[in-house]
Amino acid sequence: MKGVLLVNLGSPDSPTAKDVKPYLDEFLMDGRVIDVPPLLRNLLVRGIILQTRPKKSAKAYSKIWWEEGSPLIVISERFTKKLRLQTELPIALGMRYGSGSIKEGLEELADQNVEEVLLVPMYPHYAMSSYETVVVKAMEEQQAHFPKMKLTTMPAFYRSPEYIKVLSESIAEGLKDFEYDHILFSYHGIPERHIRKSDPTKFHCKIDGSCCSINSVAHHTCYRHQCYDTTELVKAHLGLPEEKVSSSFQSRLAGDPWLKPYTDYEFERFPKEGKKRLVVITPAFVSDCLETLEEIAMEGKEQFEEAGGEDYKHIPCLNDSDAWVTLMAKWIHEWEREEKLPI
Numbered sequence: 482m483k484g485v486l487l488v489n490l491g492s493p494d495s496p497t498a499k500d501v502k503p504y505l506d507e508f509l510m511d512g513r514v515i516d517v518p519p520l521l522r523n524l525l526v527r528g529i530i531l532q533t534r535p536k537k538s539a540k541a542y543s544k545i546w547w548e549e550g551s552p553l554i555v556i557s558e559r560f561t562k563k564l565r566l567q568t569e570l571p572i573a574l575g576m577r578y579g580s581g582s583i584k585e586g587l588e589e590l591a592d593q594n595v596e597e598v599l600l601v602p603m604y605p606h607y608a609m610s611s612y613e614t615v616v617v618k619a620m621e622e623q624q625a626h627f628p629k630m631k632l633t634t635m636p637a638f639y640r641s642p643e644y645i646k647v648l649s650e651s652i653a654e655g656l657k658d659f660e661y662d663h664i665l666f667s668y669h670g671i672p673e674r675h676i677r678k679s680d681p682t683k684f685h686c687k688i689d690g691s692c693c694s695i696n697s698v699a700h701h702t703c704y705r706h707q708c709y710d711t712t713e714l715v716k717a718h719l720g721l722p723e724e725k726v727s728s729s730f731q732s733r734l735a736g737d738p739w740l741k742p743y744t745d746y747e748f749e750r751f752p753k754e755g756k757k758r759l760v761v762i763t764p765a766f767v768s769d770c771l772e773t774l775e776e777i778a779m780e781g782k783e784q785f786e787e788a789g790g791e792d793y794k795h796i797p798c799l800n801d802s803d804a805w806v807t808l809m810a811k812w813i814h815e816w817e818r819e820e821k822l823p824i
């Protein structure tokens with residue numbers, strides 16, 4: 482029997498420093514997130530970051546927390562419930578970090594006699610700190626606890642024409658009745674080093690402004706290329722004017738150079754260039770979360786307005802919209818019947 486495991490990032494159990502700390506510990510001790518040798522990671526994460534960050538993050542989480550729980554978890558559960566109505570296969574949901582683990586998701590499927598699992602990392606793009614860590618963790622759990630299960634992984638779907646259509650239509654809906662000077666596609670950032678590490682050719686990705694637009698096998702795992710490609714594909718689909726669209730990267734941690742341009746610098750720059758009415762889209766996330774609801778919809782608005790901006794709009798992620806659920810159900814049916822996957 483076939484089944485599906487959807488995996489999203491996860492959230493703390495509550496917006497308190499007490500619950501945020503173990504969640505951040507698991508997240509940041511992942512060697513694909515903070516990719517330094519284990520001893521140094523331990524020192525950096527437990528000795529420095531976790532001394533102050535949980536309190537700061539808990540404050541941010543408490544600004545966006547819903548009565549039912551973390552928006553990321555609640556939206557992922559709503560998506561899963563709606564998806565179950567459109568397919569007869571068992572569908573489970575797991576989180577990479579925090580409660581509701583990947584192992585529990587696989588257990589739920591095993592209990593329903595599932596032997597062949599379609600693993601769906603809920604990320605449109607490949608990054609070792611998002612997509613790759615989900616795949617590796619799921620394979621480890623499968624090998625350790627479910628040796629007879631077969632895992633097939635959904636590829637990063639950022640350039641599937643059907644996905645671009647659904648994303649573009651949700652953006653078009655958000656652009657209705659809003660006069661804008663500029664549209665910013667703000668993607669979650671990663672350290673530049675991760676781009677070089679994920680380059681199988683070891684020479685293509687120079688992050689020099691041109692590598693991401695020159696065809697290369699490196700793009701299968703180049704987060705930067707995939708983000709820029711998403712912007713280009715949506716721009717083409719909607720016929721948006723070249724000069725009114727740009728991309729940037731948000732949510733960096735202090736220390737290393739992360740992908741540029743930085744979103745918060747763009748919020749300060751745009752009003753000075755006369756771009757005073759801004760739309761922000763966050764296509765690295767399929768569901769709204771701390772990084773979209775607090776960092777972009779709240780903090781970003783404040784930064785933009787303080788810099789002289791006048792009108793600001795964040796267009797929500799695809800969340801549990803009917804078009805997105807229906808597309809995922811279609812991909813699942815294609816895998817179930819024809820062993821075909823998007824891209």
Ligand SMILES: C=CC1=C(C)c2cc3[nH]c(cc4nc(cc5[nH]c(cc1n2)c(C)c5CCC(=O)O)C(CCC(=O)O)=C4C)c(C)c3C=C
Pocket residue numbers: 490491492493505513514515534538551553604608610611669670671672732734765766769770771772
């Ligand atoms: C979209 C994919 C994501 C990538 C790539 C990613 C990389 C990455 N993230 C951190 C550090 C943090 N991220 C945090 C929150 C967070 N990150 C993503 C997604 C990606 N991260 C999501 C969906 C969320 C929101 C979770 C939620 O509960 O709503 C946080 C926690 C909050 C905070 O303290 O700021 C941290 C920390 C690193 C270091 C990294 C790549 C190296």
Ligand SMILES: [Fe+2]
Pocket residue numbers: 669732
């Ligand atoms: Fe993150």
Ligand SMILES: [Fe+2]
Pocket residue numbers: 685686687688692693694703705706
């Ligand atoms: Fe690249």
